[in-house]
Amino acid sequence: MHQNRSGSPGDPSQHIPTDGVVAIVGVGLIGGSIAAAIKAHHPGWTVVGFGRDPGRLDEAREAGLIDVAQEIDGPPTDPQADFAVVCTPVGRIAQDVRAIARHCRDGAVITDGGSVKATICRDAAGSLERGIEFVGSHPLAGSEKQGWRHASASLFQQKTCVVTPTAENSESAVSMVESFWRSLGANVASMSPQDHDRILALTSHLPHVTASALAGLIQAGDFDAFAGTGFRDTTRVAAGDAELWTQIFIANQKEVTAALDRFSEQLSRFRSAIEQQDSQAISDMLAAAAAARKRLDHECD
Amino acid sequence: MHQNRSGSPGDPSQHIPTDGVVAIVGVGLIGGSIAAAIKAHHPGWTVVGFGRDPGRLDEAREAGLIDVAQEIDGPPTDPQADFAVVCTPVGRIAQDVRAIARHCRDGAVITDGGSVKATICRDAAGSLERGIEFVGSHPLAGSEKQGWRHASASLFQQKTCVVTPTAENSESAVSMVESFWRSLGANVASMSPQDHDRILALTSHLPHVTASALAGLIQAGDFDAFAGTGFRDTTRVAAGDAELWTQIFIANQKEVTAALDRFSEQLSRFRSAIEQQDSQAISDMLAAAAAARKRLDHECD
Numbered sequence: 001m002h003q004n005r006s007g008s009p010g011d012p013s014q015h016i017p018t019d020g021v022v023a024i025v026g027v028g029l030i031g032g033s034i035a036a037a038i039k040a041h042h043p044g045w046t047v048v049g050f051g052r053d054p055g056r057l058d059e060a061r062e063a064g065l066i067d068v069a070q071e072i073d074g075p076p077t078d079p080q081a082d083f084a085v086v087c088t089p090v091g092r093i094a095q096d097v098r099a100i101a102r103h104c105r106d107g108a109v110i111t112d113g114g115s116v117k118a119t120i121c122r123d124a125a126g127s128l129e130r131g132i133e134f135v136g137s138h139p140l141a142g143s144e145k146q147g148w149r150h151a152s153a154s155l156f157q158q159k160t161c162v163v164t165p166t167a168e169n170s171e172s173a174v175s176m177v178e179s180f181w182r183s184l185g186a187n188v189a190s191m192s193p194q195d196h197d198r199i200l201a202l203t204s205h206l207p208h209v210t211a212s213a214l215a216g217l218i219q220a221g222d223f224d225a226f227a228g229t230g231f232r233d234t235t236r237v238a239a240g241d242a243e244l245w246t247q248i249f250i251a252n253q254k255e256v257t258a259a260l261d262r263f264s265e266q267l268s269r270f271r272s273a274i275e276q277q278d279s280q281a282i283s284d285m286l287a288a289a290a291a292a293r294k295r296l297d298h299e300c301d
Numbered sequence: 302m303h304q305n306r307s308g309s310p311g312d313p314s315q316h317i318p319t320d321g322v323v324a325i326v327g328v329g330l331i332g333g334s335i336a337a338a339i340k341a342h343h344p345g346w347t348v349v350g351f352g353r354d355p356g357r358l359d360e361a362r363e364a365g366l367i368d369v370a371q372e373i374d375g376p377p378t379d380p381q382a383d384f385a386v387v388c389t390p391v392g393r394i395a396q397d398v399r400a401i402a403r404h405c406r407d408g409a410v411i412t413d414g415g416s417v418k419a420t421i422c423r424d425a426a427g428s429l430e431r432g433i434e435f436v437g438s439h440p441l442a443g444s445e446k447q448g449w450r451h452a453s454a455s456l457f458q459q460k461t462c463v464v465t466p467t468a469e470n471s472e473s474a475v476s477m478v479e480s481f482w483r484s485l486g487a488n489v490a491s492m493s494p495q496d497h498d499r500i501l502a503l504t505s506h507l508p509h510v511t512a513s514a515l516a517g518l519i520q521a522g523d524f525d526a527f528a529g530t531g532f533r534d535t536t537r538v539a540a541g542d543a544e545l546w547t548q549i550f551i552a553n554q555k556e557v558t559a560a561l562d563r564f565s566e567q568l569s570r571f572r573s574a575i576e577q578q579d580s581q582a583i584s585d586m587l588a589a590a591a592a593a594r595k596r597l598d599h600e601c602d
Contacts, residue, residue: 140527140529141529142529142530159529160526160527160529162527187526189526189527199524199527200527202518202519202524203519203524203527203528203529203532204527204529204531204532206515206518207515207531207532207535207536208531209568209571209575210511210515210535210568211531211535211590211594212571212586212587212590212591213564213567213568213571213590214507214508214511214564214567214590215590215591215593215594216567216586216589216590216593217503217507217563217564217567218503218504218593218597219589219590219592219593221593221596223500223503223504224596224597225461225488225490226441226461226463226490226500226501226504226505227504227597228441228442228443228460228461228504228505229443230505230508230509230512230537230538231504231505231508231597232597232598233534233535233537233538234508234511234512234534234535234536234537234538235508235535235590235594235597236531236534236535236594237531237534237535238587238590238591238593238594239591239594239595239598240591241591242584242587242588242591243584245583245587246580246583246584246587249575249583250575250578250580250583253575253576253578256575257572257575257576260568260571260572260575261572262518263514263515263518263568264565264568266514266515266517266518267510267511267514267561267564267565270510270513270514270561271558271561271562274510274550274551274554274557274558274561275554275558277551277554279547279551282546282547282550282551283543283544283547285513285517286513286539286543286546286547287543288517288520289512289513289514289515289516289517289520289536289539290513290516290539290540290541290542290543291520292516292517292519292520292522292539293512293516293536293537293539293540294540295522295525296519296525296528296532296533296536297533297540
């Protein structure tokens with residue numbers, strides 16, 4: 001179903017030059033962590049942070065996270081970037097890919113860190129010129145914290161990064177992006193943007209909807225004293241940024257509604273078994289779920 | 302809606318004698334933690350552990366957690382218990398209340414630690430004789446760990462313990478049970494068994510169903526690499542004991558199905574807004590959920 005190229009990475013830095021200019025658009029938690037990881041793994045590179053808030057970028061520069069701070073909507077910069085990573089919110093990535101392309105040399109490679117891929121890959125790739133290519137990425141790393149002050153050079157260590165090449169991408173651009181993420185410590189999984197969106201709808205976007213729907217049931221506040229660790233764990237992600245997640249749900253609307261339908265079917269099976277007080281059916285479903293959940297801990301702890 | 306008596310506890314030990322015999326039925330995580338907390342707060346008490354696995358009880362006795370180990374189905378013990386706490390699985394509590402009553406003195410008070418209250422209070426109270434009373438309790442404390450080896454004297458500190466008196470209970474028995482939990486550090490909330498079951502269906506039983514339904518969607522295992530911290534948090538409780546939770550869902554069937562219906566309505570609102578790509582509606586629902594979830598952290602961290 002998906003092609004996982006992480007089995008034979010060879011030398012992770014084989015496609016990564018020892019020096020060059022990398023542009024990072026959006027120096028928040030993810031962009032800042034990429035900058036920190038580049039500083040750690042590629043000391044010969046110049047890191048240029050691009051954004052729309054020069055004051056915030058200057059602080060990141062003074063802190064040593066980036067070497068240069070640039071206004072993305074300003075005139076083309078010199079030197080031009082060899083490689084760019086767009087880490088802005090999902091709803092703005094495609095336009096920021098076009099915006100950063102003006103600051104890139106001919107044939108440069110651009111990737112991103114967005115949680116949705118099909119719409120972004122479609123919208124971003126079409127408008128590029130001068131041999132510049134966009135290859136989509138989604139590092140499955142993050143934190144409830146936001147902003148570059150929480151950035152960590154080790155954020156991507158042992159984390160999955162999905163890279164989503166399309167038929168329009170050259171082998172060399174795809175290799176560059178995959179090698180880049182591997183060089184920051186990530187395990188790369190390669191698949192189509194559509195497969196990415198279908199899988200992440202289930203493993204990331206759906207849990208956010210269920211957590212938010214649950215948290216929405218205690219809005220009045222009178223049940224707070226009765227919300228124990230189970231409720232807190234199950235709803236933790238619901239505290240996330242409402243605007244960012246709205247953009248994700250809109251951009252992945254088809255797959256998120258499909259995932260919601262699969263989930264609702266599963267929920268109906270539970271409801272029927274509970275209503276009929278069918279102990280065996282309830283127990284079988286709970287045991288299967290417990291086995292699946294425990295497997296995640298064994299694999300990744 | 303519910304009567305919270307924790308506002309004016311007075312001296313938490315006012316109704317607690319300085320010595321006596323307390324029976325604990327089921328010396329697992331909860332029963333063992335109650336034993337440890339009694340040792341810490343009521344050194345004059347004799348703690349008798351009752352169960353059906355003498356070997357396991359002897360180990361708890363040798364470890365100093367309980368003073369005496371007894372077989373619950375054996376002949377009436379001497380000395381008789383003044384107070385008993387039944388900490389067996391929900392499906393067995395009512396019969397264990399009747400069983401432990403044989404080991405209690407006339408007028409003794411029995412409580413429990415079960416996650417469901419209406420069926421237990423109904424089934425347990427009816428059959429008691431010699432002035433022995435049952436008052437239901439549910440300490441909202443626990444852990445993914447099981448067994449008395451994980452017991453902690455501080456498990457109930459600052460945790461809510463719901464006490465569910467009925468019209469048949471005497472004021473003195475209710476006071477005894479409330480004072481007992483307060484003396485172990487818990488905040489007591491008093492309400493009817495029916496209110497308890499309705500609220501906990503929403504704040505505890507429902508999240509277990511949604512977590513299990515989510516975890517059930519990744520049974521095949523091929524999506525494990527794409528299940529990040531959000532999925533893991535949201536499904537953590539699904540790793541819990543399938544048999545224990547089956548008993549809870551069966552015992553609270555009516556309220557759990559009602560909570561599932563409320564949740565499904567909420568989920569449908571999200572689905573409609575996402576399908577219609579209604580950014581404002583999605584964002585409003587997510588923001589309300591985020592505010593509710595953040596409030597929990599502010600209140601209890």
